[in-house]
Amino acid sequence: MMAALVIQWLALASLLAGGAVSLDNGLALTPPMGWMSWERYRCNVDCTTDPYNCISEELYMEMADRLVDQGYKDLGYEFVNIDVHSRGLKLGIYGDIGTMTCGGYPGSYGHIETDAMTYAEWGVDMVKVDGCYANETVFAEGYPAMGKALNATGRPIVYSCSWPAYLKDPDYATISKTCNLWRNYDDIQDSWDSVLSIILHYAEGQDVFGNLDQQMSQMAMWAIFASPLLMSNDLWNIPEDSREILQNPEVIAVNQDKLGVQGKLVSSSTTSHPHSPKETTLYVFAKPLSTGSVAVALLNTDDQGTPRNMTVSLQEAGLKVTSARVRDLFELKDIGVFNSKVTLSVNPSGGVRLLLLTPVSP
Ligand SMILES: *[C@@H]1O[C@H](CO)[C@@H](O)[C@H](O)[C@H]1NC(C)=O
Ligand SMILES: *[C@@H]1O[C@H](CO)[C@@H](O)[C@H](O)[C@H]1NC(C)=O
Ligand SMILES: *[C@@H]1O[C@H](CO)[C@@H](O)[C@H](O)[C@H]1NC(C)=O
Numbered sequence: 360m361m362a363a364l365v366i367q368w369l370a371l372a373s374l375l376a377g378g379a380v381s382l383d384n385g386l387a388l389t390p391p392m393g394w395m396s397w398e399r400y401r402c403n404v405d406c407t408t409d410p411y412n413c414i415s416e417e418l419y420m421e422m423a424d425r426l427v428d429q430g431y432k433d434l435g436y437e438f439v440n441i442d443v444h445s446r447g448l449k450l451g452i453y454g455d456i457g458t459m460t461c462g463g464y465p466g467s468y469g470h471i472e473t474d475a476m477t478y479a480e481w482g483v484d485m486v487k488v489d490g491c492y493a494n495e496t497v498f499a500e501g502y503p504a505m506g507k508a509l510n511a512t513g514r515p516i517v518y519s520c521s522w523p524a525y526l527k528d529p530d531y532a533t534i535s536k537t538c539n540l541w542r543n544y545d546d547i548q549d550s551w552d553s554v555l556s557i558i559l560h561y562a563e564g565q566d567v568f569g570n571l572d573q574q575m576s577q578m579a580m581w582a583i584f585a586s587p588l589l590m591s592n593d594l595w596n597i598p599e600d601s602r603e604i605l606q607n608p609e610v611i612a613v614n615q616d617k618l619g620v621q622g623k624l625v626s627s628s629t630t631s632h633p634h635s636p637k638e639t640t641l642y643v644f645a646k647p648l649s650t651g652s653v654a655v656a657l658l659n660t661d662d663q664g665t666p667r668n669m670t671v672s673l674q675e676a677g678l679k680v681t682s683a684r685v686r687d688l689f690e691l692k693d694i695g696v697f698n699s700k701v702t703l704s705v706n707p708s709g710g711v712r713l714l715l716l717t718p719v720s721p
Pocket of ligand 2: 458495
């Protein structure tokens with residue numbers, strides 16, 4: 360079930376706080392959306408004994424068909440991260456800056472230009488370059504060299520680097536000039552704990568799929584953080600309610616908003632239970648939008664409680680008004696006009712309310 364909505368975790372260069380200028384090749388101005396095989400299928404190529412869990416040409420073709428005929432493509436999910444152009448989709452591929460990929464296949468070390476030219480010849484639209492079997496020197500020389508080589512092919516290719524994930528103190532100014540997006544945290548694993556650890560990494564470090572609540576939380580947080588929506592799931596067997604979450608047009612609109620600001624944690628609070636210490640479990644995130652509205656996520660990670668009332672003030676959400684119209688983006692319903700603050704009940708264990716706050720008075 361969890362695998363129904365695992366979405367790859369990447370941060371967009373164009374959204375880096377601090378105003379660093381990101382690679383400008385006209386690509387990935389909003390988070391890329393699509394499907395990739397990694398989290399769900401890994402490097403299993405044994406289709407003889409394991410036909411339903413292996414990577415094959417048929418798998419990519421089938422998933423590409425599902426993207427189109429189940430309506431994902433119309434909502435913006437356009438990348439398939441291997442030759443699917445005939446369906447109007449885009450092609451993404453995986454490589455490594457070192458001598459080998461993490462899975463032990465040949466890396467680009469020593470033949471960066473050849474690989475870049477090969478990607479362009481194959482018609483690749485996005486390349487994710489990992490950092491296994493490399494060292495800091497190889498990163499510092501290889502990633503910019505690959506960026507240059509891709510640019511020199513003349514084909515617009517979204518360039519996704521894993522560079523910072525391997526460093527203690529990444530030089531984001533250089534990385535952001537080199538790559539369109541990068542991975543700066545562990546690869547997402549198939550569990551809510553992993554999703555939560557990534558969310559908390561961002562919550563703490565700032566300057567999907569368990570139950571439905573947790574699936575909504577992952578989608579909500581990926582929208583708030585403007586993270587690429589690259590699904591890694593089995594599109595044959597996706598439950599209807601999971602699909603609705605992935606295809607929610609108003610949540611996708613928050614993710615794809617043109618202002619391109621990464622949402623932030625604006626407040627957090629603790630909960631306590633009779634037999635356990637106080638723990639920070641309630642988180643409020645806000646992301647300003649190009650429309651003047653603000654998207655707010657109320658996230659309740661308390662794992663032994665009942666639903667909690669959570670509050671966000673209009674001021675902490677970043678609105679300089681006294682009242683705002685509030686819409687619930689998963690329910691797709693307006694829930695009223697609120698003065699100065701909004702209080703709503705949020706389910707425990709990873710429940711979320713994703714709200715749109717629109718100013719109604721000065
Ligand atoms: C190459 O780089 C230049 C300068 O940043 C940019 O204007 C151009 O769009 C890039 N071309 C491609 C194909 O990436
Ligand atoms: C980094 O890796 C490259 C390629 O394997 C190697 O030639 C080089 O000596 C390494 N440098 C360091 C400092 O380990
Ligand atoms: C949450 O707020 C509602 C409406 O104000 C109130 O009726 C309810 O008792 C509150 N629940 C908790 C657990 O505080």
